[in-house]
Amino acid sequence: MPIYTPTSVREATEIFAENPEAMLLAGGTDFMVEVNFNHRKPSSVINLARVNELKSWHLDTQTSVIRIGATVPFSQFESSEFEQLSPALSHAARTVGSPQIRNTASIGGNLGTCSPAGDSLPVLFALDAQIEIASLQGTRSLSIHDFMLGPKRNALSVGEIVAAITIPVASGFQDYAKVGVRNAMVISIASACFALQDNQCRIALGSVGPTIIRCNEAEKFLQDYITQSSPPDLETIREFSRLAAVAAQPIDDHRSTATYRRHAIEVLARRLAMRSFSL
Ligand SMILES: Cc1cc2nc3c(=O)[nH]c(=O)nc-3n(C[C@H](O)[C@H](O)[C@H](O)COP(=O)(O)OP(=O)(O)OC[C@H]3O[C@@H](n4cnc5c(N)ncnc54)[C@H](O)[C@@H]3O)c2cc1C
The missing domain is CATH 3.30.465.10 (Uridine Diphospho-n-acetylenolpyruvylglucosamine Reductase; domain 3)
Structure with a gap:
């Protein structure tokens, strides 16, 4: 050829x-x-x-x-x-x-x-x-x-x-995290990127839908707290991560189940958001 x-x-x-x-x-x-x-x-x-x-x-x-x-x-x-x-x-x-x-x-x-x-x-x-x-x-x-x-x-x-x-270029906190069946050399079964870019909250999810998913409701929810002088509390972050998990459209396949994937997204979103506000 x-x-x-x-x-x-x-x-x-x-x-x-x-x-x-x-x-x-x-x-x-x-x-x-x-x-x-x-x-x-x-x-x-x-x-x-x-x-x-x-x-x-x-x-x-x-x-x-x-x-x-x-x-x-x-x-x-x-x-x-x-x-x-x-x-x-x-x-x-x-x-x-x-x-x-x-x-x-x-x-x-x-x-x-x-x-x-x-x-x-x-x-x-x-x-x-x-x-x-x-x-x-x-x-x-x-x-x-x-x-x-x-x-x-x-x-x-x-x-x-x-x-x-x-x-x-990053203008605020940003990070990426993924969950797989082991710690390295692994294709993700759920992943998330969280960024505070130009004072705007952004979260995008991988491996839990046919394309990458931006979580508009979760972003809007947290946005109100970002512009305030005091950081969001843990309850607010929990609600944010719950909304992120709701936005996921996971399926069962050979790598994982839909239920586990949605749970993993909630955990990833919560951890990333907590890290961003040093909670
Ligand atoms: C052992 C192993 C582990 C892996 N682990 C991961 C992982 O953890 N995370 C992950 O995301 N991926 C992983 N991958 C998948 C792969 O490494 C990635 O998708 C990688 O980014 C592919 O890039 P490449 O340069 O090798 O592309 P190629 O294999 O050369 O091409 C991939 C496709 O893109 C097309 N393409 C390439 N360049 C262009 C271009 N400039 N414009 C348009 N089309 C183009 C090709 O035609 C082909 O269809 C893994 C693969 C292997 C083999």
Whole structure:
């Protein structure tokens, strides 16, 4: 099978336009598993590994926005420099697979796969990330809320490549937590990102619905307390986490039961919110 190795986004989009049936390859940690199990039989592959412009992230100090190239591997978010700018994405990255997986698995690949269990996705939803998409026609920007359409379904059209992701620098507390069947090397059975961004409460849930879920009622409920001078008390946090659990749409599957998942969301939401108010 032909394997193309473009060295620029422009070249990658040209190859993709000429070979619309081609499949994109980034770190290969999802892609190669599917090929090995015969779930995918690509007729040609566009390997993004040599596209340098996709491999780095930078901070725009004027706008306080972080622009992350699609093939940046999760290990790069583990640095203390990145952690200061985006603690939630840094902490989510640390929970992905093993060091070997994190050295190759990319954030663009997480978006390409678009699993509700993808660890970067609740963070991107909580921070209202923008997804920069490149094709031969040019680039377009899409909100993460419009990008993820369902389990393993995204809004990319044929010939389109995720080029970059932009998120705001943290302006308040933010963190990510997940529950799995063991402590490491595990796909989440429930996850949550909690952020106080620009004094606004945000909470997004993973692995408990067909897409990532933003908990609007829980956010609205806690928002009233955030603007007050005294922090919310434990009863308020409990009600917040109960509302977050109500927003979850979990199912029973081979990883867990719906009942346990909803319970886990309540616990995660409570712990994250308590941590944010130092309770
Ligand atoms: C042992 C193991 C453990 C894992 N643990 C975790 C975990 O804890 N948390 C987690 O979230 N995931 C986990 N994964 C899944 C996987 O590592 C992630 O989803 C990862 O982000 C995929 O990135 P990649 O660069 O390897 O993508 P690839 O496998 O190369 O590609 C994945 C999909 O995205 C598409 N794609 C890649 N790049 C782009 C792009 N720029 N634009 C558009 N489409 C693109 C590909 O065509 C493919 O469909 C694990 C996988 C393995 C094998």
